[in-house]
Each structure stands twice: as structure tokens, then as C-alpha cells.
Amino acid sequence: MEVYILWHVRHARNLDGSVEHVDGTGELRWDEEDGDDLKIPGVYSTGARARERIERARTTPGFADEPDCFTVVRHVVDEDAWTEGFVTVVG
Template sequence: MEPLFVLLHSMAETGRVKVVGLYSSLDLAEAARERARGLPGFIDEPDGFSIEQYEVDRDHWPRGFVRL
């Protein structure tokens, strides 16, 4: 199965993360990032974007996590 690309935006001061969208290709996710960079809120934090690749139907935190 083909991977999905998740476009995320996080704010450094709060650590909050927003899912901007899910895309079928890296090119589509990068194009969405460029569109979002000019929108209210995002324009103030243009470096807060990241794109993550995920496989569908697979656990991505198989060992859990530790709170710091």
C-alpha cells in the first residue's frame, strides 16, 4: 500500500500541533505547505511546518511513549 504524507504545523511557544492535511504524495504535501504559509496564523510561523510519511494499517508507536 502507498504511504500517506501528513502536513503538520506546530507553534514553538505552545508546542501545539495542527494536522493541516493528508496527501497521497510528497509533491502534493509540499504544495499544500506553500499554500498554507500565506494564511492567517501560519504566516506568523512559516517555519513551523513539517511533513511526515506514514504507512497505512500499521502501528506507529508500538512501544508506547514516555512523558517528560
């Protein structure tokens, strides 16, 4: 079974007040260590339902501030997604 996870990024402002929404390839970027705030507005049974939610969310407080900062990620239920572990780097 597949689900479609809808993410929204509220980007932190750079010191000069600018915001970097996309990376060099035009893909939505985020970095929580830089202060970007990620939210999951919902998980949906189809990509179409996730896109419908984006349209509704774009007019609501907070989400409307960055209406193009949504991304939908397809995920297979009961399938491991992060299998290699992680380390925390301090400093």
C-alpha cells in the same frame, strides 16, 4: 499505501520572548509540554502535494506567523507506528 502527513508547529514563546524553532542540528523542534501547538493541515497522497499545501498555507492567518515551521512525515497506512506504549511522568 503511503500517505504524507503535514504538520505545523506554532511555537510557544520563552520567558524572554524568544522562540526556538530548530534544535541543535537544525531540525524543526517542538514540545507540547512547553506549550508548542501542533496542527495537521492535511494528509496527502504524495510529498509533492503536501509541499504544495505548505505554499498555500504560508499566506493564511496563523500559519503565516511561522511560515517555516512545517514538516511532512511519510506514514504507511495500516502499519503500527507506536508499539511500545508510554508512561506519564508527573512533575
